[in-house]
Amino acid sequence: MTGTGASEPTLLEIRYRRALRMLPEDYRAAWGEDMVTSLLDARGVGDPDPEQDELAGLGKPGPAEVLSVLLLAVRARLGAFGASPRQARWGEAARRVALVGLLVAAADVLARGIWEVAVLHDLPTSLGDASIANPDWLFAGPWRRLLALAPALWAPAFAALVFGRRRTAAALAVLAVLPELLRTALDITGFPGITGTLLAFQIARLAPVVALIAFHDGAPAPRPRSWLVALAVATATLLLPAALIDRGPGALPPPTWMQLVFADWAGVCAVVHLVARRRGHRFGSAGWTLALFVITALALLQRGVSVADYVRLSSPEPGGYRVFEVAALVETVVLATVAVVLATLARDDLHETRDSPAPMPGAGPSVTA
Amino acid sequence: MATVTEPAFFVLLSLVDEPRHGYGIVGTVDDLSEGRVRLRVGTLYGVLDRLAAEGLVEHDREEVASGRLRRYYRLTDDGRGALDAEAARQAENARLAGVRLRAHPAPRAASPPPPAPARGVVALGGQA
Numbered sequence: 298m299t300g301t302g303a304s305e306p307t308l309l310e311i312r313y314r315r316a317l318r319m320l321p322e323d324y325r326a327a328w329g330e331d332m333v334t335s336l337l338d339a340r341g342v343g344d345p346d347p348e349q350d351e352l353a354g355l356g357k358p359g360p361a362e363v364l365s366v367l368l369l370a371v372r373a374r375l376g377a378f379g380a381s382p383r384q385a386r387w388g389e390a391a392r393r394v395a396l397v398g399l400l401v402a403a404a405d406v407l408a409r410g411i412w413e414v415a416v417l418h419d420l421p422t423s424l425g426d427a428s429i430a431n432p433d434w435l436f437a438g439p440w441r442r443l444l445a446l447a448p449a450l451w452a453p454a455f456a457a458l459v460f461g462r463r464r465t466a467a468a469l470a471v472l473a474v475l476p477e478l479l480r481t482a483l484d485i486t487g488f489p490g491i492t493g494t495l496l497a498f499q500i501a502r503l504a505p506v507v508a509l510i511a512f513h514d515g516a517p518a519p520r521p522r523s524w525l526v527a528l529a530v531a532t533a534t535l536l537l538p539a540a541l542i543d544r545g546p547g548a549l550p551p552p553t554w555m556q557l558v559f560a561d562w563a564g565v566c567a568v569v570h571l572v573a574r575r576r577g578h579r580f581g582s583a584g585w586t587l588a589l590f591v592i593t594a595l596a597l598l599q600r601g602v603s604v605a606d607y608v609r610l611s612s613p614e615p616g617g618y619r620v621f622e623v624a625a626l627v628e629t630v631v632l633a634t635v636a637v638v639l640a641t642l643a644r645d646d647l648h649e650t651r652d653s654p655a656p657m658p659g660a661g662p663s664v665t666a
Numbered sequence: 667m668a669t670v671t672e673p674a675f676f677v678l679l680s681l682v683d684e685p686r687h688g689y690g691i692v693g694t695v696d697d698l699s700e701g702r703v704r705l706r707v708g709t710l711y712g713v714l715d716r717l718a719a720e721g722l723v724e725h726d727r728e729e730v731a732s733g734r735l736r737r738y739y740r741l742t743d744d745g746r747g748a749l750d751a752e753a754a755r756q757a758e759n760a761r762l763a764g765v766r767l768r769a770h771p772a773p774r775a776a777s778p779p780p781p782a783p784a785r786g787v788v789a790l791g792g793q794a
Contacts, residue, residue: 328711331737335688335707342732365708372712514671514716 309356310337316363319370321384336362375511382650386584391511393588396519398505399458399470401559402451404531411536447476459524463512470506477502497602501595560628563596567635583646590639597632604629670752674713676703678749685726685740722748
């Protein structure tokens with residue numbers, strides 16, 4: 298064993314120690330040895346019967362134990378109790394990425410629903426129509442209705458999250474995102490030429506759902522009022538361009554222009570943040586810098602890849618779409634510049650955040666043999 | 667203390683009588699909950715980490731057994747208070763549930779409905 302150096306570590310102990318490497322180093326320093334002991338105790342290593350002891354020492358870590366260590370490692374790296382200030386910063390940023398991601402998705406479905414009911418005087422139908430492939434076996438009958446309704450779950454998922462119901466929010470968000478992933482898989486199969494664009498959009502959709510794991514026990518609850526105001530503003534921001542300019546016969550359908558606005562949002566929020574940071578406003582905090590870097594990077598990925606696909610696939614003769622191409626390219630360059638600035642600032646912030654060891658429970662140990 | 671999850675409740679409960687080491691807590695929780703709450707080691711240390719940060723448990727001592735160090739944890743006064751408050755909260759919830767269930771008994775819950783006669787069988791009292 299390594300704790301006292303009394304004997305050689307067993308194969309099982311070596312394997313457990315390997316699994317514990319998933320934990321942050323300072324967390325491991327505080328809890329690792331005791332965790333190894335508990336893991337080995339649970340497997341019967343140290344049994345008075347030498348044969349049993351040897352047999353237990355040759356085992357492999359159980360998948361459930363490894364999974365529990367993995368989840369602990371994720372929580373520790375995202376600022377759970379005992380995490381270092383740097384990990385707490387990452388956790389704070391991840392929670393904001395989750396909130397902003399669900400906000401974007403909720404505003405998207407709300408704006409589409411309002412647009413279709415108020416302007417097109419029809420029931421919301423475009424929610425489930427994003428698939429280009431549209432195979433009959435899936436997009437017909439009751440399946441079609443279910444798939445059409447699934448994205449609407451983004452709105453209650455966001456509401457649940459801001460009101461502190463993180464498990465409900467996670468369950469609803471997973472139900473909302475799964476049909477979208479399914480459609481993307483079908484579209485990639487049917488239209489391999491735009492695989493990059495489709496993947497980039499789904500990565501941006503999926504990342505906030507994964508980031509929900511940062512809402513662990515003890516994570517501070519969001520302030521519902523601020524986030525609900527943000528949802529109202531975001532929904533209005535999505536509807537405004539359509540109401541002002543996009544009503545002609547050749548107008549882009551809602552699902553298209555809704556997605557286009559996301560990159561603008563991210564860029565504007567990032568610039569406002571940089572100004573707020575200079576002025577010492579709350580929105581200019583270091584936690585927001587890191588979160589907005591991730592959000593801007595996701596928007597840049599979407600915009601960059603989709604512009605590349607668009608330019609590659611668009612007709613070579615000059616036409617009305619040239620304006621869109623130029624605007625999208627400018628947008629990409631602005632986002633890339635802002636992302637670099639945010640990345641530099643976030644790196645400096647993290648560097649300045651001194652890592653301190655995870656708190657040890659109680660006073661110093663008194664070892665008794 | 668903001669919330670006491672079920673694993674945290676049982677970890678606190680397991681430390682009421684004496685300090686215990688990690689695996690000792692796992693075993694005691696298993697016994698106390700009659701096998702309903704089975705703590706994985708990753709879960710246990712996530713809970714211990716949180717309870718220690720909140721000052722509800724603390725390090726008691728370390729011992730060497732079978733060549734390995736074992737760290738013992740004990741309940742603090744705050745931890746005992748938090749457990750007491752949570753137990754009182756749960757008892758009040760249980761009392762309320764009992765009062766409401768007694769006040770609104772389920773209709774016809776006392777006697778099960780008679781079995782339906784099999785298809786094609788003439789019920790008693792019909793033509794003889």
